[in-house]
Amino acid sequence: MVAPIRVLTAVPICDGHDSAINTINLEFIRHGIEVIYLGYHRSVGDIVRAAIQEDVRAIGISSYNGGHVEFFAEVVDLLRKRGASDIKVFGGGGGTITHKDATKMERQGVDQIFFAGTSLTEMTDYVRKHYGKPRRRTAAKSSDMELARKLTEIEEAHAKGKRRTAKQIRNPQSAIRNPKVIGFTGPGGAGKTTLIDELVLRVLNRNPRARIAILSHDPSVVGEGALLGDRATMINSQNDRVFMRSMATRGQAGGLSPATHDCLAQLAQSKFDYVIIETVGTGQEAMPFQENGIVDLTVLVMNPDYGSRLQLQKIVMLDLADIVVVNKSDLQRARTAHSEIEQRLEQNRRGQQLIDTVAKRHRDPGVDRLFDLISADRAR
Amino acid sequence: MSKLGQVVEAVEKYNRFVLDQVKRARADEKFGRELINRWNDTKEKTPVTHTPTGLPLPRLALPEIDEPGEIARYLFGEGLPGEFPFLNGAYREMYLEPVREIELSSYGKDGDKNDVAAGGSPANRSKVRPTRPPLRSRPPEEPTRLFSGLMLAEDTNERFHYLTQHQRTHRLSTAFDGPTLYGIDSDADGVSGKIGEGGVAIDTVEDMVRLYDGFDLGSPNFSASMTISGPAPIIMAMYIAAAKRRFGSKVVPKLRGTIQADIFKEVQAQNETIFPIEASLRFLTDMVEFTTREMPRWYPISISGYHIGEAGSTPVQQAAYTLSNGFAYAEMFAARGIPVDQFGPRLSFFLDCGLDAEYIALARVSRRIWAIGMRDAYGAGPRGQLFKLHTQTSGRSLIAAEFKNNLTRTAAELILAYMNATNSCHSNSADEPFTTPSEEWIRLAAHGQAILLEESGIFKHTMNMLSGSPGMKAVERAVEAAILDEFREIERLGGVLAAVEDRFQRSQIQNAAHRYEQQIYDGTRPIIGLNRYRNGTDDIPEVKLARTPRAKQQLQVDRLAKFKKKNAGKAKRALDKLVDVVERGENCFPALLDAVEVSSLGQITGCLQEIVGHFRPMV
Numbered sequence: 001m002v003a004p005i006r007v008l009t010a011v012p013i014c015d016g017h018d019s020a021i022n023t024i025n026l027e028f029i030r031h032g033i034e035v036i037y038l039g040y041h042r043s044v045g046d047i048v049r050a051a052i053q054e055d056v057r058a059i060g061i062s063s064y065n066g067g068h069v070e071f072f073a074e075v076v077d078l079l080r081k082r083g084a085s086d087i088k089v090f091g092g093g094g095g096t097i098t099h100k101d102a103t104k105m106e107r108q109g110v111d112q113i114f115f116a117g118t119s120l121t122e123m124t125d126y127v128r129k130h131y132g133k134p135r136r137r138t139a140a141k142s143s144d145m146e147l148a149r150k151l152t153e154i155e156e157a158h159a160k161g162k163r164r165t166a167k168q169i170r171n172p173q174s175a176i177r178n179p180k181v182i183g184f185t186g187p188g189g190a191g192k193t194t195l196i197d198e199l200v201l202r203v204l205n206r207n208p209r210a211r212i213a214i215l216s217h218d219p220s221v222v223g224e225g226a227l228l229g230d231r232a233t234m235i236n237s238q239n240d241r242v243f244m245r246s247m248a249t250r251g252q253a254g255g256l257s258p259a260t261h262d263c264l265a266q267l268a269q270s271k272f273d274y275v276i277i278e279t280v281g282t283g284q285e286a287m288p289f290q291e292n293g294i295v296d297l298t299v300l301v302m303n304p305d306y307g308s309r310l311q312l313q314k315i316v317m318l319d320l321a322d323i324v325v326v327n328k329s330d331l332q333r334a335r336t337a338h339s340e341i342e343q344r345l346e347q348n349r350r351g352q353q354l355i356d357t358v359a360k361r362h363r364d365p366g367v368d369r370l371f372d373l374i375s376a377d378r379a380r
Numbered sequence: 381m382s383k384l385g386q387v388v389e390a391v392e393k394y395n396r397f398v399l400d401q402v403k404r405a406r407a408d409e410k411f412g413r414e415l416i417n418r419w420n421d422t423k424e425k426t427p428v429t430h431t432p433t434g435l436p437l438p439r440l441a442l443p444e445i446d447e448p449g450e451i452a453r454y455l456f457g458e459g460l461p462g463e464f465p466f467l468n469g470a471y472r473e474m475y476l477e478p479v480r481e482i483e484l485s486s487y488g489k490d491g492d493k494n495d496v497a498a499g500g501s502p503a504n505r506s507k508v509r510p511t512r513p514p515l516r517s518r519p520p521e522e523p524t525r526l527f528s529g530l531m532l533a534e535d536t537n538e539r540f541h542y543l544t545q546h547q548r549t550h551r552l553s554t555a556f557d558g559p560t561l562y563g564i565d566s567d568a569d570g571v572s573g574k575i576g577e578g579g580v581a582i583d584t585v586e587d588m589v590r591l592y593d594g595f596d597l598g599s600p601n602f603s604a605s606m607t608i609s610g611p612a613p614i615i616m617a618m619y620i621a622a623a624k625r626r627f628g629s630k631v632v633p634k635l636r637g638t639i640q641a642d643i644f645k646e647v648q649a650q651n652e653t654i655f656p657i658e659a660s661l662r663f664l665t666d667m668v669e670f671t672t673r674e675m676p677r678w679y680p681i682s683i684s685g686y687h688i689g690e691a692g693s694t695p696v697q698q699a700a701y702t703l704s705n706g707f708a709y710a711e712m713f714a715a716r717g718i719p720v721d722q723f724g725p726r727l728s729f730f731l732d733c734g735l736d737a738e739y740i741a742l743a744r745v746s747r748r749i750w751a752i753g754m755r756d757a758y759g760a761g762p763r764g765q766l767f768k769l770h771t772q773t774s775g776r777s778l779i780a781a782e783f784k785n786n787l788t789r790t791a792a793e794l795i796l797a798y799m800n801a802t803n804s805c806h807s808n809s810a811d812e813p814f815t816t817p818s819e820e821w822i823r824l825a826a827h828g829q830a831i832l833l834e835e836s837g838i839f840k841h842t843m844n845m846l847s848g849s850p851g852m853k854a855v856e857r858a859v860e861a862a863i864l865d866e867f868r869e870i871e872r873l874g875g876v877l878a879a880v881e882d883r884f885q886r887s888q889i890q891n892a893a894h895r896y897e898q899q900i901y902d903g904t905r906p907i908i909g910l911n912r913y914r915n916g917t918d919d920i921p922e923v924k925l926a927r928t929p930r931a932k933q934q935l936q937v938d939r940l941a942k943f944k945k946k947n948a949g950k951a952k953r954a955l956d957k958l959v960d961v962v963e964r965g966e967n968c969f970p971a972l973l974d975a976v977e978v979s980s981l982g983q984i985t986g987c988l989q990e991i992v993g994h995f996r997p998m999v
Contacts, residue, residue: 014558014574016651018999019691019893039997040651041562044570065558066927070573095780095814098925116780116814194996232999360881362656362993 003159004034004225004248005131008051009060011040012071017064020094024062027120029225033127036246039232044071046238048078050231051087053243055148057131058111061091068093069101069108076109083141088131092118144243147270151245151263158259159250179213179272181264182374183289185255185317186301188281191327193230195301195359195367196276201236202371203274210273212237214244215263217256217280226250230278243272255279255288268294274374284314297374299323304337312344319348323373329356329366382875383711383757384704388867390756391749391860394465398457405448412448419451422460429477429841439476441844458748461801461843464755465748467856468847469801470766475839527607527806529555529579531928532936533590536580541594550595553605555579556615563611563654565982566936575936576928578816579607582615583940583980588622597623597631604637610654610995612641613667614984616680617972638679638728641667644705644876645684647998648885649691654985657880659992663968665716670969672713672722679728681709682770688885689732690776692893695739696859698732699746700866701885706750708876710758724754724764733797734774735789741855743769743800744847749863771802778813780920782909786810791828798832798839799846805829814920883998940980947978954978955987962991 007028009021018040025035036054038047051059063071072089079087092114097105102113111130114123140146184192196214203210214237220226226248231237237244247257256279257263267275277295279288289295300321312318324345326337338356345352353373357366381389405412419442426440440461445451459465462472528539536554544550556579559571565583566575575581582588596602608615616639623631643660646653653660664681671680685702693701706727713723731746733739750767754760773793778786787810797805807825809817817825833839838846846852873879880886899905906912944951954975961971975984 012574013570014562014564018651019890022890022999023894023897037999039999041997065574066577067558067571067573067575071570074570074573095812098815099922197996229999233996235994235996360656360996362659362991 001159001161002132003156004032004250005127006034006036006054006056007058007060007127007131008036008038008047008054008056009062010038010042010047010050012061012063012065012067013041013043014067015063015065016040017062020064020092021060021062024060024120024123025227027124028127029221029227031124031128031225033124033225034220034228034248035225036228037232039229042238044074044078047075048082048084049144049238049240050244051079052082052084052142052145053148054246055145055152056087057135058088058090058127060127061089063091063093064096066096068097069104072105072110073108080109082145083138084145086135086137090114090126092123143271147243147266148245150266151259154262154266155247155257155259158257158262179268179270179275180374180377181268181275181277181294181296183277183279183295183298184301185279185282185286185288185298185321186325187283187303187306190281190301190303191357191359192278192281192301193233195325195327195357195370196278197234197236198359198364198367199276199371199374200234200239200242202368203375204236204239204241206371206375207273210241211271212242213267213270213272213275214242215260215267215275215277216244216246217249217260217278218246219280220248220250222251243267249280255282255286264294282317284311285316287316287320290320297322299325299370299374301325301327302337302341304328304331304333306337309340312340318344321352323353323355323370325366325370326354326356327359330358330361382871384707384867384875385871386757387707387749387753388864388871391752391864394752394756395457398453401452401456402449405452415448415451415455416446418455419446431837431841437841439473439842441842441847443848458848464762464765465751466765466767467744467748468844470747470768470803473843474801474803475798475833476843477840527553527555529557530926531576532581532932533587534593535576535932537591537593540592549601549603550599551603551605552592552595554591554607556606556608557581560615560981561608561610561652563614563981563985565940565980566933567940568982572933572937575933581928581936582618583936583982584943585618585621585625585976586939586943588618589625592622598627598634600634600636602636606637606639609640609642609646609650610652610660611981611985612639613663613969613972614976614981615639616641616667616671617969617976618981620675621973621976632674633676635675636677638682640684640730641681642684642705644708644880645687645702647880647995648688648701648705649693649889650687651997653995655988656993656995657877659988660995661712661877663988665712666967666969666972668713668723668726669716669718669967672718672726676726679726681726682728682730683709684730686730686732686772688889689734689774691889692776692896693889694892695734695736695742696862696866697885697888697892699742699859700863700870701889702729702731703746703749703753703863704867704870704876707753707757710754714758720754720758720760721764724758724760725766727764728768728770730770730772731802732774732776733771733793733800733802734777735792735796737855738859739793739796739800741800741852741859743767743771743797743802744852745856745859745863747801749860769800769802770804770806771797771800772806773797773808775808775812778808778810779907779910780813782915783810783813783920785909786813787824787828790825791832794828794832795838799852801847811921816925886998944980944983950977951975951979951983955983958984958987959991962988 009025011018011021025037028035036056038050047059076089079085088111090112094116097113105113112126140149184196186192200212203212216230218226218228228246228248230246249257252258289298298321300317302324304326324341326334342354345354355366355370357370358364359367405415423442426438428436429439430436443454458467461469528543529536540552557576558574559566560582566581606615620632623635641664643664647657668680671678683702683706685698688701689698714720731743747767751765754765773790777789790807794807807828809821809825811818811821870876870879873882873884900907900911903911958968958971958975961968
């Protein structure tokens with residue numbers, strides 16, 4: 001099987017018009033494309049950084065607020081500057097981009113501008129036709145790019161069924177300091193992404209040289225592509241010191257992708273202080289980090305609304321996680337949740353930590369505590 | 381139960397009250413007699429007007445009923461225009477020609493007022509004052525509010541002067557460029573192409589001085605509208621500071637105008653939020669507390685359904701979310717201790733008007749629900765019960781294919797808007813689907829309103845001319861029930877704020893938008909020229925757009941740098957003070973007023989984001 005086409009979509013800075021791109025994203029994934037959606041009000045730097053890290057085939061930009069001639073040109077230029085001209089740019093803006101603008105933009109290196117009235121089918125066909133073939137590459141110009149390409153190779157090898165054998169994941173004798181690998185899991189909607197983004201902010205602030213890698217998972221739609229949208233809500237992780245890769249599960253159950261193990265091995269060998277893996281929203285029986293064996297610390301993020309107390313007995317990760325977080329602890333149900341989970345953890349007698357957070361709140365003291373726990377052995 | 385639940389109960393209770401009055405009017409002879417007398421008295425006192433052909437018509441049309449129960453149903457259930465619960469209108473008379481003697485004296489040089497009218501956008505706000513004959517005081521303000529904003533402050537200023545040159549009253553409406561709407565400066569990374577695009581670039585109080593240069597900001601004939609929400613408190617502070625620089629601090633209580641400042645609709649639909657929701661609402665309340673006390677003629681918030689409708693909501697969702705947002709703001713302001721009769725009259729609304737059947741009565745029903753809710757759940761007095769409405773025809777209903785059909789669409793929407801007794805209205809240009817409106821089509825759009833109100837006899841002779849048909853009543857009942865259902869759903873989710881944080885309204889709007897597209901695709905929603913009677917030819921004219929030249933963009937960046945350099949030391953002190961006040965949880969608006977004197981929009985936004993964080997986008 002051929003690996004799905006990966007494209008990145010975004011709306012430019014100072015532009016909140018996201019309804020067209022939302023529709024287009026859904027159409028793309030229906031046709032087997034994996035879309036990494038960066039969201040609206042995104043700068044040129046954020047878009048290009050994300051495109052390189054995600055190693056996408058193309059960037060689709062939906063612009064409705066003017067300034068598109070400059071904006072598209074800046075994206076193309078920055079890609080060129082970073083040695084990433086193999087990543088193509090296309091886009092549209094309904095009636096706001098005139099034919100004359102489009103001619104100019106295409107001369108500046110944009111592949112294609114779609115006008116008002118273009119059908120979704122035309123757009124999808126265009127992407128599949130132009131970005132579906134293998135591309136020729138020059139040597140990677142940065143460590144981000146090199147890493148990104150290796151991850152692509154791993155993913156593509158898995159898609160073809162040729163599982164790369166991860167020989168030795170870690171080299172204990174290595175002079176390189178090994179990153180601390182932290183796995184985040186928990187049910188969908190518990191706030192894993194927000195929590196990770198808030199932790200990233202703390203790492204970046206406290207340690208001016210720290211580098212972080214994030215491996216974020218979203219489910220593939222059965223028989224279709226995937227909408228990888230975690231980046232769109234992450235405001236602190238758009239940073240040159242953060243390497244983020246969005247992965248689709250590509251048919252594998254349990255919260256991770258078939259290629260996760262190998263990708264993680266790759267990241268663990270790279271120069272990061274922290275490697276964070278986020279699973280998709282998981283069910284009660286999931287234990288996504290069991291096989292990998294290289295996760296140093298597992299964090300289970302719980303929503304206070306897990307149902308009856310009996311449900312807690314069924315959640316396998318409550319036995320395995322090192323830290324359990326009750327997020328959204330501002331909700332009424334949170335107090336009960338805390339004491340029920342506390343009791344449940346006491347049965348394990350493993351000294352697991354239980355922390356309450358409100359990740360959506362800026363400077364939340366609970367997130368501070370979680371950060372202290374995670375970074376305890378990493379202070380510089 | 382949250383306040384919204386109380387509103388639902390208040391409306392239900394009021395509806396039962398109306399039924400009780402109907403029964404009582406029939407059973408209690410004395411009460412019935414009183415109602416009949418009042419009814420006959422109203423009819424007798426209604427002046428007669430004459431059409432140009434000499435046909436006599438009453439200035440107020442009333443249903444032909446003489447049975448006390450039905451009279452009670454009308455008077456209590458709908459209310460005469462200008463009377464609770466205001467179904468037929470917020471004011472006694474709207475759109476009517478002045479009586480004849482006054483017509484003669486006031487016609488003439490203002491006759492061509494709409495020639496340069498109403499351009500392209502959401503906030504072409506104008507309040508048509510009720511003309512109450514005999515008309516002795518100064519003539520009403522012209523119903524035009526000219527939306528403008530392009531390039532730099534001085535360019536927009538020039539446009540403002542051009543647009544108002546023949547006008548007695550100067551009613552400006554300001555569009556801001558992208559960086560300003562997101563609270564960032566023109567020198568920020570990667571925004572150079574956005575400077576002065578789609579609106580004016582404002583970075584500092586000095587820009588604000590340039591923007592309204594030459595206008596008398598304290599005059600009763602001047603008012604400014606500013607379409608901005610995310611950084612609204614900072615922009616408001618800049619406006620006040622600019623006015624003080626030019627006219628001294630005595631001008632502050634005289635300032636008239638509107639600032640949009642609607643955070644809920646930004647989070648639900650328009651995505652121009654820059655601080656986390658709770659912080660945004662707090663800064664908004666700080667501003668409202670200040671303006672209601674110090675600037676009694678200012679409208680500090682325009683509660684907007686337009687963007688919700690344009691983002692794809694159903695008409696009922698639009699009205700329900702807008703009203704519930706309004707009630708949530710009222711709850712917040714009351715919780716801050718601002719008296720309801722102080723902020724109530726300073727709230728105004730802005731709705732979309734499309735072609736769906738709901739629009740036959742959407743604003744009528746909204747006005748009634750607002751009045752009942754404000755009176756019975758919030759204890760507002762008469763002025764705080766009024767749903768003051770600006771309407772704009774639907775931009776989303778216009779399409780590029782055979783775009784001249786858009787004139788007909790907009791005309792039909794205008795009739796609906798005026799049937800709903802909107803206080804002011806903006807009509808879209810037919811060329812909007814493919815370009816920033818050009819003069820030719822702006823003129824036609826404005827003339828559409830003039831033809832309807834001035835040329836045709838539909839609205840100028842008789843108040844209530846098209847109100848109250850059986851079909852309209854049927855729509856009213858259905859729409860009211862559907863809006864209350866939406867309220868109950870939001871109430872179940874814990875109220876407006878909880879629902880917003882849950883992305884409830886947002887996903888409902890997105891679902892509705894998706895259904896709408898699907899209906900166009902499968903033909904169940906006919907769009908002439910698109911999925912029906914399509915001729916396939918492209919009649920879109922080649923358009924030329926005014927873009928901000930590079931030299932102007934550079935000028936803005938350069939003078940911003942100069943401002944920052946000049947004020948560097950003072951800015952630090954002012955921002956430190958601002959941080960202090962915000963950390964202590966006090967009203968930060970006075971500190972903002974000081975900060976804008978020496979720091980830029982982007983500096984202030986950045987400083988506040990350090991303390992309260994950034995808005996985390998919802999997708």
